[in-house]
Amino acid sequence: MRVLLVEDERRLAENIARSFRESAGYAVDVASDGAQGLYLAESSPYDLVVLDLMLPKLEGHDLLVRYREHGHSTPVLVLSARDEKQSVVRLLNSGADDYVAKPFDLGELLARAKALVRRGTGQRSPIISMDDLQMDTVERTVRRGDREMALTPMEYRVLEYLAHRPRAVVSKTELLEHLYDYNWEKFSNVIEVYISGLRRKIDGSNPVKLIHTVRGHGYVLRPSADATE
Amino acid sequence: MDLGAQEQPENPRDPQSPITGSAVEGRGIFEHGEPQARAKTYSLTRRIITAIVVVQLLLVAGLVGVAVNYARTELRSTFNTALDGDAMGALALLRYDEDPPHALTFDFSLLPPAPDPQHPPLFEIRRPGGQAIVRSSGWHSVPDAIARSRQRYLDFDYGGAPYRAVIFRNTPVLDSEEGTPVERVTVFYASSLEEDQLRLTRLSIYVGLTGLLLLLAANSIAIWSIRRGLYPLRELALQASAISVHNWNFRPSSGPRLARELSPLVQAIETVLERLKKSFRQQRDFTNDAAHELKTSVAIVKSTLQSLLHRPRTQREYEIGLGGLLEDCARLEDLLARMLRLARIEQLQQDGITRTKLGTTELSSTCEAAISRIASLAEGRNIRLVFEDSPSVYMLADPEDLELIWLNLLENAVQHSPPGSQVQMRVQLVGAGHARISVMDSGPGIPPGELPHIFERFHRGDPSRARTTGGFGLGLAICKTLVDAYDGSIEAINRPAEGTEMRVDLPIVLN
Numbered sequence: 001m002r003v004l005l006v007e008d009e010r011r012l013a014e015n016i017a018r019s020f021r022e023s024a025g026y027a028v029d030v031a032s033d034g035a036q037g038l039y040l041a042e043s044s045p046y047d048l049v050v051l052d053l054m055l056p057k058l059e060g061h062d063l064l065v066r067y068r069e070h071g072h073s074t075p076v077l078v079l080s081a082r083d084e085k086q087s088v089v090r091l092l093n094s095g096a097d098d099y100v101a102k103p104f105d106l107g108e109l110l111a112r113a114k115a116l117v118r119r120g121t122g123q124r125s126p127i128i129s130m131d132d133l134q135m136d137t138v139e140r141t142v143r144r145g146d147r148e149m150a151l152t153p154m155e156y157r158v159l160e161y162l163a164h165r166p167r168a169v170v171s172k173t174e175l176l177e178h179l180y181d182y183n184w185e186k187f188s189n190v191i192e193v194y195i196s197g198l199r200r201k202i203d204g205s206n207p208v209k210l211i212h213t214v215r216g217h218g219y220v221l222r223p224s225a226d227a228t229e
Numbered sequence: 230m231d232l233g234a235q236e237q238p239e240n241p242r243d244p245q246s247p248i249t250g251s252a253v254e255g256r257g258i259f260e261h262g263e264p265q266a267r268a269k270t271y272s273l274t275r276r277i278i279t280a281i282v283v284v285q286l287l288l289v290a291g292l293v294g295v296a297v298n299y300a301r302t303e304l305r306s307t308f309n310t311a312l313d314g315d316a317m318g319a320l321a322l323l324r325y326d327e328d329p330p331h332a333l334t335f336d337f338s339l340l341p342p343a344p345d346p347q348h349p350p351l352f353e354i355r356r357p358g359g360q361a362i363v364r365s366s367g368w369h370s371v372p373d374a375i376a377r378s379r380q381r382y383l384d385f386d387y388g389g390a391p392y393r394a395v396i397f398r399n400t401p402v403l404d405s406e407e408g409t410p411v412e413r414v415t416v417f418y419a420s421s422l423e424e425d426q427l428r429l430t431r432l433s434i435y436v437g438l439t440g441l442l443l444l445l446a447a448n449s450i451a452i453w454s455i456r457r458g459l460y461p462l463r464e465l466a467l468q469a470s471a472i473s474v475h476n477w478n479f480r481p482s483s484g485p486r487l488a489r490e491l492s493p494l495v496q497a498i499e500t501v502l503e504r505l506k507k508s509f510r511q512q513r514d515f516t517n518d519a520a521h522e523l524k525t526s527v528a529i530v531k532s533t534l535q536s537l538l539h540r541p542r543t544q545r546e547y548e549i550g551l552g553g554l555l556e557d558c559a560r561l562e563d564l565l566a567r568m569l570r571l572a573r574i575e576q577l578q579q580d581g582i583t584r585t586k587l588g589t590t591e592l593s594s595t596c597e598a599a600i601s602r603i604a605s606l607a608e609g610r611n612i613r614l615v616f617e618d619s620p621s622v623y624m625l626a627d628p629e630d631l632e633l634i635w636l637n638l639l640e641n642a643v644q645h646s647p648p649g650s651q652v653q654m655r656v657q658l659v660g661a662g663h664a665r666i667s668v669m670d671s672g673p674g675i676p677p678g679e680l681p682h683i684f685e686r687f688h689r690g691d692p693s694r695a696r697t698t699g700g701f702g703l704g705l706a707i708c709k710t711l712v713d714a715y716d717g718s719i720e721a722i723n724r725p726a727e728g729t730e731m732r733v734d735l736p737i738v739l740n
Binding site: 009011012022101 | 521522533535560
């Protein structure tokens with residue numbers, strides 16, 4: 001998952017970004033003003049935009065309105081110190097999906113962010129199941145049957161992204177774009193490494209294979225007997 | 230006279246009124262200490278109506294008095310003429326006997342019947358010596374003092390009725406054939422005034438009643454038109470009472486606006502309201518901005534702590550984290566210090582600087598002090614500070630206040646100048662009794678759209694510049710407040726292709 005954080009307060013941006021990376025395993029891009037934020041939000045695919053309101057160059061609210069006007073449906077979580085009712089109502093009516101008032105709790109911000117990402121992909125439950133695979137996105141644990149998997153952080157992120165889009169073919173580029181921040185091109189050949197690691201750990205000797213490679217297109221998570229097609 | 234009070238409720242903010250809640254809250258900004266509800270209230274309408282009714286009553290009473298008095302005079306004069314005639318008539322009935330012994334006889338048969346048999350006329354004709362020739366019936370009861378009075382007309386009471394008498398003295402009795410006076414007599418003739426009095430009373434009642442009726446009609450019209458005339462005033466009062474912090478609408482209809490007596494009040498209220506509204510909004514914006522800054526600062530500290538505690542860290546990570554925390558606290562401290570400083574200066578400005586307590590301060594030395602304090606920041610950004618040789622100028626000021634102004638201006642200039650450039654400061658004399666202190670940077674200048682706002686609190690020209698240097702948009706606001714407190718002026722001037730000049734004009738002490 002890749003998140004855009006539009007926050008001009010350097011220290012706050014650092015803390016939120018670190019927390020997203022460490023606790024949720026999200027890739028985070030930080031924009032320090034509204035104009036840069038809008039540019040990034042429109043030029044890269046994000047799973048969530050976290051937006052501060054008082055921003056230089058382009059106010060958070062204006063950014064939100066323009067972003068929605070241009071037809072983007074990525075969930076937007078707003079941060080602001082203004083918590084009067086009318087301000088909240090105005091934000092939600094302008095296309096924001098959720099709202100956290102400063103000074104907020106990082107845990108709450110994280111939970112709301114995860115919930116928005118989930119809903120953005122049509123998932124309701126924080127536990128994603130497929131066949132006997134169970135993925136807990138809160139605890140960040142993965143089990144197959146009774147067995148708990150020990151995944152590396154990157155393997156977990158690849159699996160999480162695929163699990164949020166079950167039965168959909170996800171290209172390598174899409175995976176790269178959503179798992180890394182704007183430096184993703186550097187990592188273009190590592191996806192195969194993670195996929196093979198995941199395949200070894202999750203499918204292994206299990207007769208029902210979950211991770212499949214669609215040649216020339218990408219990868220898909222679905223229960224089937226064949227590993228490739 | 231309750232008419233005036235009916236539509237003037239004692240308390241216009243009764244619970245039925247739709248303006249209650251907001252009006253009561255809104256009272257806060259307009260209150261003048263203790264509520265004055267204890268003092269006795271009065272109705273303007275009632276007062277005016279009372280005054281008019283009293284005046285009209287006096288007018289009617291006066292008119293009735295004059296009319297009755299005039300009628301009385303006229304009636305008396307007519308009565309006197311009739312009385313004279315009657316007296317002469319009585320004299321004419323006196324016959325002179327041609328034959329000796331030339332007696333005078335009175336022919337009672339020719340006497341006309343009395344108009345009022347209850348109160349018949351009284352008369353006596355007597356010789357100058359006092360010997361009566363003829364007397365009417367009932368004469369015996371007329372007191373001697375009245376009969377012998379030396380007046381021409383006199384009033385007296387007889388048998389319970391008022392009488393008026395006329396006395397003709399030395400009136401000749403004429404020989405009926407030759408017309409020559411034969412003897413001189415005194416005629417005393419009195420008639421009852423009863424009838425006359427009655428007519429006067431009737432007239433008084435008639436005039437009085439007519440007056441009262443007219444008074445009633447006139448008063449009704451007056452009350453109606455006063456209440457109607459005062460309607461704009463009531464409307465104005467109602468409009469004004471509806472004003473509150475939630476409702477700044479004050480749009481009286483054309484009634485109060487077109488009334489020449491009320492239009493200055495309407496304008497005054499509008500002006501005051503506009504100013505209040507503006508300062509209220511500014512205050513609210515300031516509070517919001519201050520809250521935003523404080524909450525953001527707290528959010529930073531909190532998020533640093535939470536992310537540090539989120540999982541076990543290495544010694545090195547904790548050290549870095551705590552270092553960051555110290556940085557966050559410094560930010561919060563700086564913000565608080567600036568806000569408190571601004572609040573203190575504003576208080577100072579409101580109370581007015583006590584000039585007598587201020588010593589004379591040399592301007593250039595305060596500039597130099599500020600420059601030396603900013604030197605390390607400028608060095609860090611590789612910016613050269615240049616202070617041009619300046620004349621010695623003195624002003625009444627606290628040197629610390631002046632230093633604070635220069636410090637903020639210099640800090641601002643240093644932050645907005647590209648590394649390697651220079652910031653210039655100079656003091657000049659302008660006009661009579663003013664010094665101009667300029668701080669010039671080599672920055673990109675201020676966008677024209679922002680020029681009017683740069684001295685507002687929490688305003689950040691391009692906030693990204695301010696943020697990276699830790700600014701809160703309070704520095705220039707502090708400068709402006711201080712300069713205002715010293716009766717000076719401050720402005721920002723863009724010098725194309727050169728940078729920005731911050732120009733402060735302050736009054737100085739002339740040698």
